[in-house]
Amino acid sequence: MKIAAxxxxxxxxxxxxxxxVLVTNAQTGAKPAPAKPTATPTTVAKKHPLDKGxxxxxxxxxxxxxxxxxxxxxxxxxxxxxxxxxLIAMPRDIYINIDQCDEPNAFYDSRNGQITFCxxxxxxxxxxxxxxxxxxxxxxxMVEDTLVQTLFHELGHCLIDVWELPATGREEDAVDQLATxxxxxxxxxxTLSTINAALQFDIASKxxxxxxxxxxDEHSFSKTRFYDMICLAYGSNPDKHExxxxxxxxxxxxxxxxEEEYQRANRSWMKLLAPYLIG
Numbered sequence: 001m002k003i004a005a006x007x008x009x010x011x012x013x014x015x016x017x018x019x020x021v022l023v024t025n026a027q028t029g030a031k032p033a034p035a036k037p038t039a040t041p042t043t044v045a046k047k048h049p050l051d052k053g054x055x056x057x058x059x060x061x062x063x064x065x066x067x068x069x070x071x072x073x074x075x076x077x078x079x080x081x082x083x084x085x086x087l088i089a090m091p092r093d094i095y096i097n098i099d100q101c102d103e104p105n106a107f108y109d110s111r112n113g114q115i116t117f118c119x120x121x122x123x124x125x126x127x128x129x130x131x132x133x134x135x136x137x138x139x140x141x142m143v144e145d146t147l148v149q150t151l152f153h154e155l156g157h158c159l160i161d162v163w164e165l166p167a168t169g170r171e172e173d174a175v176d177q178l179a180t181x182x183x184x185x186x187x188x189x190x191t192l193s194t195i196n197a198a199l200q201f202d203i204a205s206k207x208x209x210x211x212x213x214x215x216x217d218e219h220s221f222s223k224t225r226f227y228d229m230i231c232l233a234y235g236s237n238p239d240k241h242e243x244x245x246x247x248x249x250x251x252x253x254x255x256x257x258x259e260e261e262y263q264r265a266n267r268s269w270m271k272l273l274a275p276y277l278i279g
Contacts, residue, residue, distance in 0.1 A: 003098065004072035006122060006140070010147040011080050048278045051089035055081035059097050060112040066100040067119070073098055080151070089276045091162050106150050108157040115154045122147070128203045142196045145183075149197035152179035165272050176225055177265040180232045191233055191241065198229035227254065235262030 057077040059065050069077070077096050094113050101118035108115050122143065129142040156175030160167055167174040183194045205222035230250050234241045235258030244250045250258070 003119070003122060004070065004076050006144055006147055007073065007076040007080065007098075010144055010151060011076060011083065048089040048276070050091065050276060051278065053090040053092035053094065055084045055090065056093050056095050057081050057097065058095055059099075060095050060114055063095075063112050063114065065097065069098060084155070087278060088159070088273070089278055094158055094162070106154055108154045108161070110157075110161045113162075115151075115158060117147075117150070121150070125200060128200055131203060132199070142199070145193040145196035146200045148183060148193065149179045149200075152182045155179075159273070159276075163276060173228070176228060177232065178269050180229050181262075181266050181269055184233060184236045186237060191236075194229060194233045198226050198233070201226040201229070231255070231258040232262045232265065235259040236266075 057074055058069070077098070081096055092113060094115065096115045098117040098119060101116070101120055103118065104121040104124035105118045106116065106121050125143045125146050126139060129139045133139050133142065153175045156178040157171065159165060160171060160175070179197075180194055183197065184190050201222040205226065227250065230244060231254055234244045234250055234255055238255075238259050245252055245255045
């Protein structure tokens with residue numbers, strides 16, 4: 001597995017999508033604009049008054065890794081942490097790492113303050129996309145896009161916890177919305193990345209046994225998560241995304257509400273995050 005390469009490109013998407021999306025939406029409430037190069041600052045930015053902690057790479061003092069991080073992986077994770085530290089204030093340190101977990105997973109641990117990616121999850125993503133694509137380069141791109149969604153999803157759990165943000169519905173649905181909003185930057189690349197990440201839920205749904213569905217689970221069903229993401233993608237710019245509607249795509253009966261769903265989710269999340277943005 002090309003772990004460092006996957007996360008290096010996840011970092012590139014983080015920098016492309018997250019920073020301009022958060023800043024643009026928080027300040028104007030408008031649809032985000034594509035990222036533009038910025039000049040190197042000549043002075044050190046004033047520290048956010050609420051910023052008391054940092055994203056750090058590795059494991060909390062009380063947690064022992066099952067597998068040591070490779071140097072390339074650690075470097076990429078440090079770049080992700082640096083990007084997040086320049087984006088949002090944190091009240092305490094949060095650790096980001098990758099480890100063997102004995103199952104495909106990614107999770108935020110509120111007790112120890114850590115976001116963990118599992119090597120097994122990356123393997124599952126690659127295996128899943130191999131069921132619909134043969135070109136390894138395209139598979140790599142799909143895995144990268146899904147990693148971005150996973151990163152933003154777990155970041156959402158983290159922010160809800162550390163800043164005690166309100167989530168009046170399912171938290172899992174709320175952080176799925178955040179992840180999708182951050183990926184959508186009103187560019188074709190952002191839209192296609194979102195669709196790739198949504199496709200993983202569609203693939204996962206094919207393994208669901210209709211006679212053994214976990215109605216009690218905190219997550220929505222995989223197929224529901226697929227349609228929720230596609231709805232937000234369509235709703236972010238209905239005029240450009242009419243091609244998403246049709247048989248085996250987004251049903252028209254759902255599409256008519258998607259622009260409102262996107263605007264409401266975008267407005268709600270940006271209002272919640274605005275007090276903690278750095279810049």
